[in-house]
Every structure is written in structure tokens, then in C-alpha cells.
Amino acid sequence: MLERNSFDRELGQICLEDLVKVKPVTFDSIRSSALNLFIQKVSIPPSVKDELKRVKLRYVAKCERVYQLIATEISAIARLPINELHPFYLELLNIASDGHYQDIIKSAKKIVVIASDLWREYRRKILNSSSHEEAKKLAREFVGRILSLVKRNSHYFSYLQEITKTVKTTPCVVTEWPTVIVAGMPQVGKSTLVSRISSAKPKISPYPFTTKTVIMGHVKLKEGLYLQILDTPGILDRPLEDLNTIERKAIATLRHLKAVTVYLMDPSPDSYYSFESQLNVLKSVESIVGKERIFVVFNKIDKVDNERVRKCADLVEKVAGFQVRLAISALHGYNVDKLLNEVLKLYDTIYGTSYHREL
Ligand SMILES: Nc1nc2c(ncn2[C@@H]2O[C@H](COP(=O)(O)OP(=O)(O)OP(=O)(O)O)[C@@H](O)[C@H]2O)c(=O)[nH]1
Ligand SMILES: [Mg+2]
Known part of the structure; x- marks a missing residue:
């Protein structure tokens, strides 16, 4: 019996699985990974002697981790193909998502753009802060805001689970x-x-x-x-x-x-x-x-x-x-x-x- 994937790849066929690389992420999975990253220790080089500067760099590094995690996870969704897909594949993905395949991508793109602006704004603010407390407050505020941005726009992500299943089972x-x-x-x-x-x-x-x-x-x-x-x-x-x-x-x-x-x-x-x-x-x-x-x-x-x-x-x-x-x-x-x-x-x-x- 022919193995579906190895068989088709041999002939240079592009399967849906090769085009749509997606994980079934949810707001909850992103939040827990982000919070987990935020509480992890950050080491600042001993060459930085100024205590306030060390604190600010620590919060910038923590926030940067959170931002990178979100940017990576959500960009993968934002990059999902639409026009490159055969109409048969596109319709199957829409069946799996109640017609929301393109909405999922649209909302991911929105998160990516706003998150990047938000990160630039808070990076600057944290580096300009004048006290340990202020830096900490700004860092927490950033995490809260970026997570609420994801929450507001991740409504359609619940379909990613069904999409992942479709991607795995659709024949080439x-x-x-x-x-x-x-x-x-x-x-x-x-x-x-x-x-x-x-x-x-x-x-x-x-x-x-x-x-x-x-x-x-x-x-x-x-x-x-x-x-x-x-x-x-x-x-x-x-x-x-x-x-x-x-x-x-x-x-x-x-x-x-x-x-x-x-x-x-x-x-x-x-x-x-x-x-x-x-x-x-x-x-x-x-x-x-x-x-x-x-x-x-x-x-x-x-x-x-x-x-x-x-x-x-x-x-x-x-x-x-x-x-x-x-x-x-x-x-x-x-x-x-x-x-x-x-x-x-x-x-x-x-x-x-x-x-x-x-x-
Ligand atoms: N007597 C007889 N029974 C058949 C024949 N072909 C299929 N069956 C029986 O009909 C039943 C349904 O067969 P499937 O091949 O699963 O039918 P299907 O059209 O794929 O059904 P769905 O997947 O539900 O759409 C099974 O019990 C088969 O054994 C046939 O030529 N003769
Ligand atoms: Mg059947």
C-alpha cells in the first residue's frame, strides 16, 4: 500500500500539510507560556554597575521574551497561505473553521502589527523610567496590554484545532x-x-x-x-x-x-x-x-x-x-x-x- 505523504513528496507534490504549518494555539496557552517566561530569571552582565539600569534592563529582557513568544506564535498564523491554496484545500479549511479561515489570518495580522507598536512604546518607556517601581509597573502593564490584545483578537483561534486535523487528514x-x-x-x-x-x-x-x-x-x-x-x-x-x-x-x-x-x-x-x-x-x-x-x-x-x-x-x-x-x-x-x-x-x-x- 502506498504511504500518502512519502509517495506524493517523491513526485514533488505539495500537500496541504506542507503549505499550512499551524499549531492549535489558544489565548490560554499563550497566556500561560507568557506568564511563565515573565517570571523566569534574567541575568544582566556584571559590567552594568548602575542598579537602576540593571533593573530596567531586567524588565526590558523579560518583556522582550514575552513579546518574542507572542510575535512568533501569532506570526505563524498570520503567514498562513490563502491565494496559493488550491480551491479544494481552501474550501476544506473553511469547512473546518465554519467559514472563518481568512478571519483567523486577519486577526493574527492585526495582533502582530499592534503588538510590535506596543513593544516599541513600552521598551522606550521602561528604559526611560526613573525608579525600580516605575519600571516594574510598566513591565506588568505591557504584559497585561499585550495579552489583552491577544485575547481581544483570538476569538477565531478556537478553530485552529479543527484546521490542524483537516491539514493532517486531507489527501494530496x-x-x-x-x-x-x-x-x-x-x-x-x-x-x-x-x-x-x-x-x-x-x-x-x-x-x-x-x-x-x-x-x-x-x-x-x-x-x-x-x-x-x-x-x-x-x-x-x-x-x-x-x-x-x-x-x-x-x-x-x-x-x-x-x-x-x-x-x-x-x-x-x-x-x-x-x-x-x-x-x-x-x-x-x-x-x-x-x-x-x-x-x-x-x-x-x-x-x-x-x-x-x-x-x-x-x-x-x-x-x-x-x-x-x-x-x-x-x-x-x-x-x-x-x-x-x-x-x-x-x-x-x-x-x-x-x-x-x-x-
Ligand atoms: N450485499 C452487499 N453489501 C455491500 C456491498 N457493498 C457494500 N456493502 C455493505 O454495505 C454497508 C455499507 O458499506 P460502506 O462501503 O461502508 O458504505 P459507504 O457508502 O462508504 O457508507 P458511508 O461511509 O456511511 O457513506 C456495509 O455493511 C457493506 O458491507 C455489496 O456489493 N453487496
Ligand atoms: Mg464510507
């Missing part, structure tokens, strides 16, 4: 390689199919939303060329605006990647969601990627009789205006090789490539 997409997205309602067998035909081994279980993130699998076409197969979370039958964050990851994948979409359906009488709902979701998917990029497939054919297959295929045609291209059993491996071949042919027709010859 190589835009030069052909891509197939497997989409459909929960429980139609998407993960079973992806695990059967590719290197990915996503979790499979009889509960909806077993798959919570987008998972990448690969099929080797030839040396240095792979077909990318994306397992996506299930999408429910409801307006696109109402989808939850898990479903929205599937939508982001459909919306932003140059791919062919296998729309997997479960025509069995005991399917988890009704066939009618599956037809509605097919129409939603069509509204995102367009009819010509969708390859409709019936799964679980091992437990559906021919009569029902025919009836359901008729509905797909009459209600949604699609042909069912293939009937498979992901569980038993029936017709899955054929599926790969046909989907890659469709990819070639749409994008003017000839990958299917490599299979």
Missing part, C-alpha cells in the same frame, strides 16, 4: 493525474468499492457517515502515473445549504476537482435510504458537476433481482435523465474491473486523454 491531490470521485448517499457501498479497487483501506460499516473525511486511494497505471480514487462521505437528500460539515467535504471534492464522478446507488429493497432519495441526491450532484461527468452505477447487485434492477434503472432514466452504466457488487468484486475501465474511458473522452490504455 496530484492535479496532473486522472481522478475519479466515488459519491452517493451514505451506505451505498462507496468505501467498499474504493477499498476493493485501490490502495486505500477506508473503514466500512453498516452505519451512515462511517466515512467522515475524503480518502484517497491509488491505482497504478504505469511507473509514475496513478489513477486517484476518492472515497467521499455520504450526502443526504436535503438542500445543499443545509448539509452538515461532513457532507460538505464531499461537495467540495465534487466542486473543485477535475474528475469523473461515479455516482453509486443501492437499488436493493432494504437500502438504508430510499431509492427516491438517491435519485434526488443524483440531481444535486448533477447540479454541481454537470451531467456528462457522472457515471451512474448500481451496487449490491448480489442481492437484487433482475426485475428490480430493471425497474430502478427505468426510474433513473425517467426521473433523473441518466443511463445506468453498470451494475456491480463491490463486496464480491463483480464487475469492478470493468467499472475502472469504463470510467477511465469516460475520463479520456471528456478530457481528451488516453489513460484507459494503461490499465
Whole structure:
């Protein structure tokens, strides 16, 4: 099985993990590190003999440590990329942050600018102070003010935890390689199919939303060329605006990647969601990627009789205006090789490539 990162780095691919280097800092974590630094001892060279000067230098050094800590932590957030990110990656980060990815960066930039001005002001004030007490009071005032600046502007930092998780789990997409997205309602067998035909081994279980993130699998076409197969979370039958964050990851994948979409359906009488709902979701998917990029497939054919297959295929045609291209059993491996071949042919027709010859 291919290791996601080493595999992609080998080919010079830039993963989200390489672009977004972020720690889940919070106001509380910054405050406790800052206060801890402030109380630590500072040594002043013995060559400085004047007692007041020694005191002032000590407080300047303490404050400088606090300032450097905050500047380093917050600058790392302020430098997070926006425009350099592939729209797929950017949307996933926005899903993780309730749409606030850019707000996080904006507020970090604000902290960096104001903190630097504040530090310059207090450095000067401490060095100009006329007594031990005054220097101490100014140093404490500085720490209080810089921390309250962070507090006022770190509201969105609570999303950094979710962002960090997204960064770690988002697959590296190589835009030069052909891509197939497997989409459909929960429980139609998407993960079973992806695990059967590719290197990915996503979790499979009889509960909806077993798959919570987008998972990448690969099929080797030839040396240095792979077909990318994306397992996506299930999408429910409801307006696109109402989808939850898990479903929205599937939508982001459909919306932003140059791919062919296998729309997997479960025509069995005991399917988890009704066939009618599956037809509605097919129409939603069509509204995102367009009819010509969708390859409709019936799964679980091992437990559906021919009569029902025919009836359901008729509905797909009459209600949604699609042909069912293939009937498979992901569980038993029936017709899955054929599926790969046909989907890659469709990819070639749409994008003017000839990958299917490599299979
Ligand atoms: N009989 C039969 N069962 C299948 C087939 N494919 C998948 N299943 C079963 O259907 C259930 C759901 O399979 P998954 O592959 O997890 O479905 P999914 O679409 O990825 O589900 P979510 O991650 O919840 O969206 C599991 O119990 C599978 O064993 C098939 O071809 N035939
Ligand atoms: Mg799944």
C-alpha cells in the first residue's frame, strides 16, 4: 500500500500539510507560556554597575521574551497561505473553521502589527523610567496590554484545532493525474468499492457517515502515473445549504476537482435510504458537476433481482435523465474491473486523454 505523504513528496507534490504549518494555539496557552517566561530569571552582565539600569534592563529582557513568544506564535498564523491554496484545500479549511479561515489570518495580522507598536512604546518607556517601581509597573502593564490584545483578537483561534486535523487528514491531490470521485448517499457501498479497487483501506460499516473525511486511494497505471480514487462521505437528500460539515467535504471534492464522478446507488429493497432519495441526491450532484461527468452505477447487485434492477434503472432514466452504466457488487468484486475501465474511458473522452490504455 502506498504511504500518502512519502509517495506524493517523491513526485514533488505539495500537500496541504506542507503549505499550512499551524499549531492549535489558544489565548490560554499563550497566556500561560507568557506568564511563565515573565517570571523566569534574567541575568544582566556584571559590567552594568548602575542598579537602576540593571533593573530596567531586567524588565526590558523579560518583556522582550514575552513579546518574542507572542510575535512568533501569532506570526505563524498570520503567514498562513490563502491565494496559493488550491480551491479544494481552501474550501476544506473553511469547512473546518465554519467559514472563518481568512478571519483567523486577519486577526493574527492585526495582533502582530499592534503588538510590535506596543513593544516599541513600552521598551522606550521602561528604559526611560526613573525608579525600580516605575519600571516594574510598566513591565506588568505591557504584559497585561499585550495579552489583552491577544485575547481581544483570538476569538477565531478556537478553530485552529479543527484546521490542524483537516491539514493532517486531507489527501494530496496530484492535479496532473486522472481522478475519479466515488459519491452517493451514505451506505451505498462507496468505501467498499474504493477499498476493493485501490490502495486505500477506508473503514466500512453498516452505519451512515462511517466515512467522515475524503480518502484517497491509488491505482497504478504505469511507473509514475496513478489513477486517484476518492472515497467521499455520504450526502443526504436535503438542500445543499443545509448539509452538515461532513457532507460538505464531499461537495467540495465534487466542486473543485477535475474528475469523473461515479455516482453509486443501492437499488436493493432494504437500502438504508430510499431509492427516491438517491435519485434526488443524483440531481444535486448533477447540479454541481454537470451531467456528462457522472457515471451512474448500481451496487449490491448480489442481492437484487433482475426485475428490480430493471425497474430502478427505468426510474433513473425517467426521473433523473441518466443511463445506468453498470451494475456491480463491490463486496464480491463483480464487475469492478470493468467499472475502472469504463470510467477511465469516460475520463479520456471528456478530457481528451488516453489513460484507459494503461490499465
Ligand atoms: N450485499 C452487499 N453489501 C455491500 C456491498 N457493498 C457494500 N456493502 C455493505 O454495505 C454497508 C455499507 O458499506 P460502506 O462501503 O461502508 O458504505 P459507504 O457508502 O462508504 O457508507 P458511508 O461511509 O456511511 O457513506 C456495509 O455493511 C457493506 O458491507 C455489496 O456489493 N453487496
Ligand atoms: Mg464510507
